[in-house]
Amino acid sequence: MPTYTDPPTAADANPIERVLSRIRTKSADLPTPEEVEGFRLAQKLSFSCAQAVAAEMRPGWTEGQTQDWMTSYLHDHGVRTSLHKPIVGFGPRSLAPDAEWFPAKGAGLTLEDNDVAIIDCAPIVNGYAGDVAYTIQVGDVPELTEAMDFLSDLRNRIPGQFTLPETAATIFEWVTGEMEGAGYQNAVNGYHGHILGHRVYRHRPASANFRHYLPTVPFGYKASWHSPGFLLKSIRRALMPELLGPFHTGPKTGVWAIEPHLRVGTKYGVKFEELLVVEDGYAYWLDDTSQKRIVITAGN
Template identity: 30%
Template sequence: MTATTPTTGATADTPRFPFDAQDLDRFRELQQLAYRCAENVAAWLEPGVTEREAARRLRRELVDAGVQDFFHVPFAWFGDRTAFRHFRTPLQFFASGRRLEEGMCFVLDCAPVVDGYTADIGYAGKIGDNPIWDRIALDLREYRELIVQQVRERRPLNEVYAAVDALIAKHGYDNRHRVYPGRVIGHQVTRMTARGPAGVNLFGFGVRTLQTLGRELVSERLQGRSPLWADGRSSRHAPTPGLWAVEPHVGFRDVGLKFEELLVVTEDDAYWLDDDLPHVRRWESAGATR
């Protein structure tokens, strides 16, 4: 379900939903822009292109479209790197010289910022035939449905994480989002108001991002919550009202897939910000074909 107005009903212990309908429209427009740029780069990809070339192309597409800053720099992963095989340090997440080959899968990840509004998306694709990719791509629909259902039930975030883990095990796949720093499956997204220099990055994250995230970490921890969604103690709380960038990332052997998009969490409801996205259209097309 896609909605344009938040629900109300906050209690004294629950923070209020911080955005209005106009804000949600701006976040939705930016998320659409990010996916369009990722689709443009995906259409340009061909065997021989390196991850670095793809990441640079994605950044150029975003800047040409009016993006002013980045929550994090654009990433591109090819082949077994989509499943984060042998990743040991954060530096391995940055685009490498790996070249795309026929039959390989790829993931493009970008987080543009415009007027303080942020989107964080993940686009998965393949070059040529890859039956394993085809199977996982269809299965990802279950994760999207499971997450929103569990959040609507106000289950603690670490329990939702565990439910996703259980579904991954049921499918016979590997949890790959646990390889991300902090083992996160998602993080809160706010409208950035920091005044640091736009376009300047430190360790892959924008300076304004680090300022905003640091402030949010302190504020949320004082309330017994965390803006980072993982499987540990800090996520043993009900979903905090706001926007969450959610990215279930699964793998099988050398194939890794994910989607990443914004989840709206109000005081008493949850829904995905937009259903007109590439992975959703893929599922709808597959359903119509069947």
């Protein structure tokens, strides 16, 4: 079974990350209307995949089966690569165990009645990345409904945080404070790197159409489920400016994949992820598809 720290451990102070995150990279440039539309279409396909697999899922499905279904769906819709392979977390894995938010290995866990599923996919469509995550509940689970209501309210207020003059690090602090004030835990503190969000890019054709991922040996499992193009572009842009964590002090403009993830005690995790466009003094979500709730009927 997955292991996790309860509560999740906050990040240690990192002065190097603070300094590196100040570097202004091309990712902080304001997107053009054409680029915004490209990201919108990529996100639309991402949510279509999430909603399509949710319509098929039933108790008894495994995480691995769900990931394979999503991979096939994206391929059938013209996707040749993604920022990362589809990630599915049922039950305990929805809590984001310590440094273990990644695709299930093998069959993984099995979906049960009164369970929760988080599905996360990031296809590259015509060079644009659409990284989203969706939470689905099985049956009537009041605790999950309340947590999803909380995240919906948090989502409404996040764009305003990006327009404030304070550094991006305060956004991480604010999200953590809001979650803890409502009785939840910030599951992102269980992620490797404590990442609340990351910038997304337009990829060149060679990268957008490269179908292969790095082998687990010798690169390790974490590298093996990210596309080489995404890894190389992030490294070329110094990495730290591209990640929204507790120490980010650089520019906030650009297109971000924002992924708040909370823990409901030690039972469930609830998450959303979608693209946020940040301009000077203004920030907005590309659409409201993430707010469509999906509940799988228990016992089917």
